[in-house]
Amino acid sequence: MIEFSEEGKRRYQTILSHYPDKRAALLPVLTLAQREFGWISQEVAEYIGKLMSYPPSDVLSVATFYTMLHKKPAGKHHIDICKNVSCWLMGVYPCIDEIKRQLGVEKREVTADGKFSWDVTECLGSCGTAPAMQVGDRYYENLTPARVAEIIEKLRND
Numbered sequence: 001m002i003e004f005s006e007e008g009k010r011r012y013q014t015i016l017s018h019y020p021d022k023r024a025a026l027l028p029v030l031t032l033a034q035r036e037f038g039w040i041s042q043e044v045a046e047y048i049g050k051l052m053s054y055p056p057s058d059v060l061s062v063a064t065f066y067t068m069l070h071k072k073p074a075g076k077h078h079i080d081i082c083k084n085v086s087c088w089l090m091g092v093y094p095c096i097d098e099i100k101r102q103l104g105v106e107k108r109e110v111t112a113d114g115k116f117s118w119d120v121t122e123c124l125g126s127c128g129t130a131p132a133m134q135v136g137d138r139y140y141e142n143l144t145p146a147r148v149a150e151i152i153e154k155l156r157n158d
Ligand code: FES
Pocket: 082, 083, 084, 085, 086, 087, 088, 122, 123, 124, 125, 126, 127, 130, 131, 132
């Protein structure tokens, strides 16, 4: 049976303190769960459902709606790279090719060492500094293939 770490339990309580009803905190709690467990599995959905008085199917249906919540295992560093209009116009596709070349896996696959996965995403809200990608909480902007290679190299050593 899984459960949050001690730090996760403290964070869970802090999240709940921001909402009048614990059920309203589902999305930030799922984000916390992803940080703790890596992805939202059936087991995670059951755990969160029990904590928050939701049927696991409701937890999974919320997780399914949000692409930033992983429904299958992801790498330690998951790259979301925007393929929307501004990024497309500013040359994201060569950057995507560089990600594939560097990692050797297709989107939504995990590298053999478990360190990386990647996916394309819709607008990250960073159109003025396109192309953009997000890794965890961090944004990387004004991408070029060379910059993508440099970022991945730094993350490899993290
Ligand atoms: S279109 Fe890529 S960040 Fe908006």
